[in-house]
Amino acid sequence: MKTLTRRTLGAAALTLPLALSACGRSAVDARAASTSRGPISIWISTNEQELAWGKAVAKAWNAQHGDQEVTVQEIPAGSSSEEAITAAIVAGTTPDLIFNISPAALPDWVRAGGLVDLTTFEGAREHIESRGGSRARNYAEDEGRGGYYQLPWKSNPVMLMYNRKIFEKAGLDADHPGLDTFDAFLDASRQIVSSGASGSAIWPTPTSDFYQPWSDFYPLYLAQTHGTRLIEDGRTTFDSPDGLAVARMWRTMYEEELAPREQSTDDAMTTGATAMQLAGPYAIATYEDAIDYGFMPVPTVDGIPAAKTITYADSKNVSLCSTSRNRLTAWDFLAFATGEEWDGKLLETTGQMPLREDLTSTYPDYFEKNPDYTSFADQADRVADVPYVSGGIEIWQRFRDAYSGAVIFGKDSVTDAFAEVSRQIDALVKE
């Protein structure tokens, strides 16, 4: 016994000095940084087209500002970019600007002190609010009254994409499918599968990642509730007749095997393994040469006219990090990159919608040449995003877990699962 204690003590003694070695991270002097200019670095998602845009805008800027050079780095797109940003904030290794901020994770990064309030720069509030219009306030602090830690940059409004060939094969009207109600949507789905036109009607990714609700439940929920977000005024909203109706519709889809419970091993849309999917405008570039597609607004219980349907924005925004030592350059560059000219180029290269008002009238040439995108531009005026709350990822994860059990796998009753998880999330939000 005695040797054991001695060994434990020895072990403790070995580790002790190192516990003290972890306090070397130096903070940036915010006041000096806010008026300083110089070289900066930015992170852009690895998405090919976005990267091309980023490099182009940096090149244009660098040509005019030799002493304030912008360097472009890539952060991986998809599920793991949030982790990379979180870790970098904690370690103080963030760049000056990040062009890939998910609004769901943002409040936690603000709380961690990793981002800078953009309204501390002259003219920033005007730029953001004149560019984004009334929607911009959804991305501001204090229910829209406070500052901006993110510049609402671009959205990918979610619509229902369908394969015309499969629709025709199933005997549906491919030009005017009119699936605006849940009943019509379900009937058409049954017809697609029973006619053998396709193995499944729609194939949202059924895995448990926290962000998956954004491409199945949430767009339909926003449409059904005319834009009520998952949480409003500090309380969950989905344990309601509207929320339950959307969940039950999806449950029917899975129960009747109109939607598979397993993740597709390839792109089900291209291979014709499914007839529909919820997608943003980026899908056009993917499927342009592969299938004959059409788009329609997402369905609701009783059908809402297309011109009034609200959908999920799926926006990505830009933030200025508190590690920035040349914040004035960073802000100037951000304003430059989100001005009318470069927003137009973003639209051209990526097909994603800059979060600015009156897209169609600002870029008439583009939409004339690319009529496919017009419906998205039109839809981009009526979008809602994730709620602005701390612990967003945890909340979405809990929601997804409950949804997975009750809706996708039909293990629990939807009513019980939603009641339980909304109680849990309410408690989280209160904290």
Place this chain on the structure above:
Amino acid sequence: MTTSTSVAPTSTPGLPRPATRDPWWRRLLGKQPLGLGMSLPYIVFLALVMAYPLGYAVYISFFDYVFTAPGVHADHPFVGLANYRAVLSDPRVLDSFGNIAVFLVINVPLTVILSMVLASALNSLTRWTAAFRVAFYVPYVTASVSLIGVWMLMFSDDGLVNSLLGPLAPDPSWLVNSHLAMPSIALFVTWKQLGFYVLLYLAALQNVPRELYESAQVDGAGAVQRFRHITVPGVRSATLLVLVLAIITGSNLFTEPYLLTSGGGPDGASASPVLLIYQKGIQQGNPDLASAIGVILVILVGLLSLASTRLTKED
């Protein structure tokens, strides 16, 4: 140069010395302080890369903790066992421990039995053993990232395994069936790791004297008896090692649920505690809860390893 030659004779290290008191540094550092010097890089490594972050993790499991940017102050109030209470009352955390129990119940016995049987079969043969060994080891030397790509195709709904089974294929399919997701992962890991354990057993079998088998054969013992009464007891120390290693690697299961059944599988049926640590600590910004799960996991693994040590010793 000149100084060293003149100094050397006065402190000849090899010669036996009169039994005087050791110098102070020898008393402090032990008889052969060179050992400390040689271990120093490893000690520094353990302290920096393991002990310090682990100590930090244990520390924050008792606080209401959030990570902050450098220079940003945040309150980290001491909360005692609140984080532990929170995770222990979270059904998903409990489920994840249950999942890992299912995993271990399938994986550990299967690993021990299969690797022991395969190793002793290989050991009794004289030809073709190299080819067999290579076949058993290759999954072990291959990155799971690349094997998972293959398994996903083989075990998907319209995958190879199901088309072989035809009407016998499970519905829902393997990886999305909440009863089969964890067993599928357990099978995958068993297959992937088995070669290493076969190697350990083959090594241990070299120490079991051949004569024992020969004399047992003369006594008329059959293959099964020889296996039970000579092989099994003869490789007991290897069995202990295999058990402990299989328990430790199994309890730290992460890659497979993360990639094979992304996000923890159907209704969380293949979520492992380490996957939750990853989700809570890194994705969701709750390092305090993640650390509490981690501490509980480490304690449980320690207890399990201890128990298996006892078990194989007494038997």
Place this chain on the structure above:
Amino acid sequence: MPRDSDSVLVDEDGTGTGQRHPARRRRARILLYVVLAIVALLFIFPFYFMAVGAFQKDPTTTLSSLAPTGRWTLSNFATINERLGLLRALANSLVFTAGVLAGTLVFGLAAGYALARLNWRGRGALFVIMLGVQMVPFQLLMIPLYVQIAGNYGLGDTYAGMILPSLINTTAVFIFRQFFRSLPESIFEAARIDGASELRVLRSIAIPMVRPAIATVVLITFIGPWNEFLWPFLITKDSSMQPLAVALANYISNVAGTVANPNGAILAGACTLAFPVVILFCLFQRYFTASDIGAGIKG
């Protein structure tokens, strides 16, 4: 150890009265070969599947695809190469793995020897810590480690930062220790009596003898960095620094669902990650024979 009384009792059921039935013994032996061959085929089947699929235009999962007659192509490799830069990623994997192997062989060998054969204060404590360390899941340490390595030491986007957390494999240290312990004390004694210094004993006796253990250590060490995909992902922002496992894991979880036919590309990437190692292993397999670590796990 076998109990003799038991062995005498056995064999009334007549499973193996070997000596009197040589024909039966031969049959049993053949059966054993057949069973082992089947198991071995099951083990390598996924590799066959991977290799065939990687060269198929549109790998399907039906039975007929197992013995394809045509439609061979290299385009899958071209596709994944365009996305990931296979050679660059493979080179990164090599650097990462080589760094870990070098660290483990140099520092791990020294520590294993010191733990096994030298008498110094703290040896017991170190051994206890070593055993405990193996139970800690890496994900628990990831963020504190990231803060330390990228923040305090400024090693983000460097190979050093990538290698550091796995620089010395603890299981390898354990194997070295067990190996050195199993060597008879007498050879060391003899050298010491001849007046050799400890360093000399290590150089002229211990290191030449340890060669067989090195093969085992290489085998268990390299797979860690070769397969690791979370840590290198976190520590590198520059995608040209990413090892192949990271790139492939990202491709599987993020890109695959948005590409028409990702399976061919996934299999091609998987092949690139798997086969260099498999081939190397087959070439050098005779070094990984069982007796090498016979000593390693005794006592």
